[in-house]
Amino acid sequence: MNASDPSRLRPRLPSPLVPVADERFARRGLTLLLKREDLIHPDLPGNKWRKLAPNLRAAAGRPVLTFGGAYSNHLRATAAAGRLLGFPTLGIVRGDELAGRPLNPSLTRCAADGMRLQFTDRATYRAKNDPETLAALLARVRAPEDTYVVPEGGSNALAVEGCRELGRELAGAADVVAVAVGTGGTLAGLAAGLAPGQRALGVPVLKGGFLGREVRALQEAAFGGPRGDWTLDERFHRGGYARTDPALEAFAQDFEARHELAIERLYVAKMLFGVLTLAEEGAFPPGTRVAAVVTGGPDGLPQPSVSR
Ligand SMILES: Cc1ncc(COP(=O)(O)O)c(C=O)c1O
Numbered sequence: 001m002n003a004s005d006p007s008r009l010r011p012r013l014p015s016p017l018v019p020v021a022d023e024r025f026a027r028r029g030l031t032l033l034l035k036r037e038d039l040i041h042p043d044l045p046g047n048k049w050r051k052l053a054p055n056l057r058a059a060a061g062r063p064v065l066t067f068g069g070a071y072s073n074h075l076r077a078t079a080a081a082g083r084l085l086g087f088p089t090l091g092i093v094r095g096d097e098l099a100g101r102p103l104n105p106s107l108t109r110c111a112a113d114g115m116r117l118q119f120t121d122r123a124t125y126r127a128k129n130d131p132e133t134l135a136a137l138l139a140r141v142r143a144p145e146d147t148y149v150v151p152e153g154g155s156n157a158l159a160v161e162g163c164r165e166l167g168r169e170l171a172g173a174a175d176v177v178a179v180a181v182g183t184g185g186t187l188a189g190l191a192a193g194l195a196p197g198q199r200a201l202g203v204p205v206l207k208g209g210f211l212g213r214e215v216r217a218l219q220e221a222a223f224g225g226p227r228g229d230w231t232l233d234e235r236f237h238r239g240g241y242a243r244t245d246p247a248l249e250a251f252a253q254d255f256e257a258r259h260e261l262a263i264e265r266l267y268v269a270k271m272l273f274g275v276l277t278l279a280e281e282g283a284f285p286p287g288t289r290v291a292a293v294v295t296g297g298p299d300g301l302p303q304p305s306v307s308r
């Protein structure tokens with residue numbers, strides 16, 4: 001095993017699948033299971049592990065450059081992987097207005113893990129997938145020649161392949177598998193890994209209705225075409241990324257108290273809220289086993305102020 005191989009980090013795989021006793025499901029004849037992806041690794045939990053591990057193998061110790069907003073979990077996981085496995089990391093952060101200001105706690109952790117941070121104006125950031133813009137950006141930040149580039153959110157074809165493993169681990173163990181959707185990579189891979197007869201349910205945490213397209217494009221890139229049975233329910237974003245409201249917060253606090261499990265708010269809470277709402281609407285026939293994927297845990301860092 002080479003020194004930068006992520007397997008050195010001893011991930012907990014397969015991640016645990018645990019039934020939870022919740023009378024709101026039980027009284028409708030439903031079984032709720034939690035797929036505890038958050039337990040895979042403390043610094044690379046959930047879909048961070050699934051997406052980064054194949055990319056880090058491909059990078060094979062070269063410098064890794066990636067992109068994210070000021071509170072990006074993905075930037076933090078990449079920085080931590082660089083520290084743990086000994087490769088350089090470079091983070092392109094959206095928003096040049098942040099340059100020269102004190103780093104927020106999330107970016108402070110990235111920097112402490114050795115990530116070189118570069119703030120970029122929003123127009124350039126938006127155009128980062130255009131090859132010419134990317135080349136100019138790499139030159140501007142003096143990225144080494146052999147730099148390995150991972151897209152925003154870590155979602156590329158290799159990442160989708162990595163997430164297929166999540167679906168495979170669930171084969172036969174659930175009828176419906178619910179997952180939060182940010183860029184769509186996790187759902188794209190999960191759906192592909194499920195067995196016939198199982199279906200994936202994506203709960204977008206961003207508003208705009210564009211994520212179905214993204215999931216299809218990611219499956220096309222990874223597998224050459226559509227895979228698996230998946231749908232999106234667009235009703236649970238609560239106004240957009242990092243937005244919340246009293247009903248969601250009350251739901252999350254109640255779920256935490258019932259199940260003694262701290263719930264990550266930006267993704268996992270919205271997904272669980274969606275699953276419970278669907279159960280209450282009678283969307284799942286009695287006897288359905290619903291697995292909810294806990295893609296990450298709260299990280300103990302203060303959340304962006306917009307979300308509170
Ligand atoms: C905890 C958590 N859950 C779910 C997601 C959504 O994953 P994806 O971007 O692959 O749709 C993310 C974002 O990466 C995340 O951090």
